[in-house]
Amino acid sequence: MRRYFCPRCDNKVLYNVRRGKKRCKKCLYEWKQKIAGFSLTRKEWQKILFWFVLDHDIRTVVEQTKISKYSVEKTLKITRQIMARDVPGIFEGTVEVDETYLGGQKKNKIKNSY
Numbered sequence: 572m573r574r575y576f577c578p579r580c581d582n583k584v585l586y587n588v589r590r591g592k593k594r595c596k597k598c599l600y601e602w603k604q605k606i607a608g609f610s611l612t613r614k615e616w617q618k619i620l621f622w623f624v625l626d627h628d629i630r631t632v633v634e635q636t637k638i639s640k641y642s643v644e645k646t647l648k649i650t651r652q653i654m655a656r657d658v659p660g661i662f663e664g665t666v667e668v669d670e671t672y673l674g675g676q677k678k679n680k681i682k683n684s685y
């Protein structure tokens with residue numbers, strides 16, 4: 572799990588307070604945690620990614636999440652960059668796919684099924 576620090580005094584003891592904010596125990600400073608450089612909470616990220624994974628366009632994502640278009644665009648841009656970086660080396664260049672049997676063992680197959 573990621574550890575959070577107070578931006579003012581680097582104290583590690585924090586409370587979760589309302590609307591996704593955090594409060595430092597020592598200096599009582601309240602702030603909203605930023606993920607990837609701009610202020611969206613973890614829940615808002617999850618909402619955006621949920622609609623993105625279902626292959627909706629940005630307009631639908633904005634309507635469903637009620638988050639500004641600017642934030643959604645930025646989120647999806649970062650997501651796409653990370654996804655493009657994550658492609659395994661096997662799939663570079665020409666990719667050949669062999670005929671593969673997927674499923675259980677052949678002996679368990681129902682006879683006369685087709």
Ligand SMILES: [Zn+2]
Nearest residue numbers: 577580595598
């Ligand atoms: Zn503090």
